[in-house]
Amino acid sequence: MIKNPVLKDKGFLLLMDRFKEPMYWHIRRLVISHVDAQDILQETFINVYRFSAKFKGESKLSTWIYRIATNECIKHFRKNSKKKNSGIITEKLIEELSGNDSENSEAIVMKFEKAIQSLPEKQRIIFNMRYYDELSYDVISEVLNSKVVTVKTNFHYASQKVKQYLSDHA
């Protein structure tokens, strides 16, 4: 429907309704900040609208959208890492997690999120996609354009590091 110029807008809205929430949370878990997540989510779907005609259907639509969203996140990380105060930004993000600690949220969840945030970029992306979105290794490798073995290895290391962080901060 989205490929048809007449029905493009309607198709786009249907697509957004289907994927906006999972994509938002995928992005939000990676960038933490709501404002950044909102911008990246919009940028993702603007790209979906722009390149919808080029989607060949070689992969699943969800995989394609995941790839666009993840690439936008990576672009965001690169942009932030170029800034002189990138270390301060990371600290602020971790603080933001602490700021979200309401009475209902458990301390362990917060610690867990901090542990994920402390992971290297690639491991963090893989861990989030595998743990929260429950994507298969095949899909993750397709999204990140890397080998399944690499994805598995990265996930394993990420899990180890998270466990280590939790035991260190117990």
Added chain:
Amino acid sequence: MKTENGFEEIGKKTTLKVTEGFFEGISIDTLLKAKQRDQKRRKTLILWRTIAVAATLSGLFFLGYYRSENLNSEIKHIVQEDVSGLKSPGLQPETLASSHLVAESTITVAAKKFRLETPVAELSTVLSEMTNDELIQMAEIYKNDLFLGESPQ
């Protein structure tokens, strides 16, 4: 969650929050932004295409002009060289100009030299590329030249 991680007790709980109603308006807002960006990109594309066509056309025009100018000056140069070569101390320029024979021989020599220096294929290409006006102009050069043309003197 699968038991492969050992994080079962945590599950998928998150401390991250989102404002209520955030997801309601975002679809329309994103669609409007996407359409706006699409229009802007199309305008830019049209502008660049126009610039590219204009640049190509002016490039072709100047190339044609440059080539015709070069050809004209080359012919003039050859003719002048040969006329000076035919001059002898005993003959006055008026005598030479009035002589059909000399004029004809000069043109023949010039043409021969031009033919020697320019390959036949290239010459025919050059001539075929020349407009009628340019050919007439070239003929005028021969006619009006003091030493080549059919002067009344």
